[in-house]
Structure formats: C-alpha cells, structure tokens
Amino acid sequence: xxxxxxxxxxxxxxxxQDLAERLEVSRQSVNAIETGRYDPSLPLAFKIADLFGLAxxxxxxxPAKEQDQ
Amino acid sequence: xxxxxxxxxRYMRRFVPTMIGYVVLVIGTSLAVSRFHPAxxxxxxxxxxxxxxxxxxxxxxxxxVREETDEYLRQRLVTAMLFGIGVVLAAATVLxxxxxxxxxxxxxxxxxxxxWCASWGLAQCVLAxxxxxxxxx
Numbered sequence: 001x002x003x004x005x006x007x008x009x010x011x012x013x014x015x016x017q018d019l020a021e022r023l024e025v026s027r028q029s030v031n032a033i034e035t036g037r038y039d040p041s042l043p044l045a046f047k048i049a050d051l052f053g054l055a056x057x058x059x060x061x062x063p064a065k066e067q068d069q
Numbered sequence: 070x071x072x073x074x075x076x077x078x079r080y081m082r083r084f085v086p087t088m089i090g091y092v093v094l095v096i097g098t099s100l101a102v103s104r105f106h107p108a109x110x111x112x113x114x115x116x117x118x119x120x121x122x123x124x125x126x127x128x129x130x131x132x133x134v135r136e137e138t139d140e141y142l143r144q145r146l147v148t149a150m151l152f153g154i155g156v157v158l159a160a161a162t163v164l165x166x167x168x169x170x171x172x173x174x175x176x177x178x179x180x181x182x183x184x185w186c187a188s189w190g191l192a193q194c195v196l197a198x199x200x201x202x203x204x205x206x
Binding site for chain 1: 074138139140141142144145199200204
C-alpha cells in the first residue's frame with residue numbers, strides 16, 4: 001500500500017531506526033511498510049497515525065481511491 | 070532470526086539447550102544401541118529418545134511465533150515456514166509416487182524435518198536479502 005511514511009519521517013529528520021524505536025517495531029518493519037511491501041495491521045497503522053498526529057488515511061493511500069489521487 | 074527482538078532472544082535461549090540436548094541424545098542413543106543391542110520396548114524407548122528434542126524444537130518455534138510482537142518479522146518467518154512445508158509436501162508427493170511405481174527404494178522419513186528447516190532457512194535468507202535490496206533502493 002502506498003503511503004507518505006518516508007516523507008513524514010524525513011520532515012522530522014528521523015532515521016528508519018528512530019521511527020522503529022518510537023513504534024516499538026524492527027527497522028525492517030519500517031522499511032517494509034515504507035516501500036509498500038508490507039501493509040501494517042490496524043493497531044500498528046493507528047500507532048503510526050498517532051505518532052504523526054494524523055489520521056490513517058492522511059498517511060496511507062486507500063487503494064480503492066488511489067487512481068483518483 | 071535476523072533481528073534481535075526480545076522474543077528472538079528468548080528463542081535463542083531456548084533453542085541452544087534444546088539443540089545441545091538433541092546432539093547428546095543422538096550420540097548417546099547411537100552408543101547405547103551399538104553397545105547393548107537392546108530389543109523390544111527398550112529399543113523403542115531408545116529410538117524415540119532423540120526425537121524428543123526435535124518435538125521440543127517445534128514447541129520452541131511455536132512459542133517464538135506466538136511471542137514475537139513485531140508483526141512484519143512474524144509474517145516473514147511464517148511465510149518462510151510455509152515455503153518449507155510446501156517443499157516437504159512436494160518432495161513427499163513426488164518421492165511417494167516414485168516409490169509406488171518402484172522407481173525408488175526406501176527413503177527415511179527422518180529427513181522431513183531437516184528438509185523443512187533447510188527450506189525454511191533458505192526462504193528466510195531470500196526474504197532477508199530482499200529486505201536489504203529494499204534498503205539500498
């Protein structure tokens with residue numbers, strides 16, 4: 001699933017490891033989510049959204065609406 | 070286990086003594102059988118003895134899958150394990166038919182677990198390599 005995680009992370013000058021530690025997951029997880037190889041569970045998606053103070057749909061692109069965006 | 074999560078560290082703490090137990094029991098059983106030539110119930114008990122740590126390993130692996138809180142690593146691990154199961158089932162099916170038509174003789178089913186482990190490990194390496202390639206991209 002496409003997402004803005006890399007951009008949001010870069011805006012805060014966080015490394016993947018920094019973000020991983022804040023989310024309490026591995027760096028591989030952050031990398032897999034950023035590159036769209038892995039779609040996080042809802043609890044993890046909410047955790048990511050809470051961390052950036054955004055709604056889930058502001059970070060992750062709804063695949064059903066992807067063509068519209 | 071590439072990443073050292075808390076669950077992975079617990080896995081290693083369980084894995085090492087289980088494998089040491091396996092090696093000790095394999096050697097011990099082999100020596101006991103060759104020296105004492107047991108028969109009947111004693112031979113059955115001795116034969117099953119080295120299998121117990123392998124059953125323990127399945128438990129250790131199951132505990133790791135249950136305890137790993139990193140959902141991506143858990144998914145990667147389970148994917149690799151499923152690949153291993155697929156390889157074992159494919160091998161069993163092909164070899165089974167070869168045996169039915171007498172192309173092949175006896176093959177010890179003992180090899181199922183090592184084959185599963187090797188296939189699983191190979192899949193883990195490929196997935197880890199894919200992750201590293203993703204890092205570089």
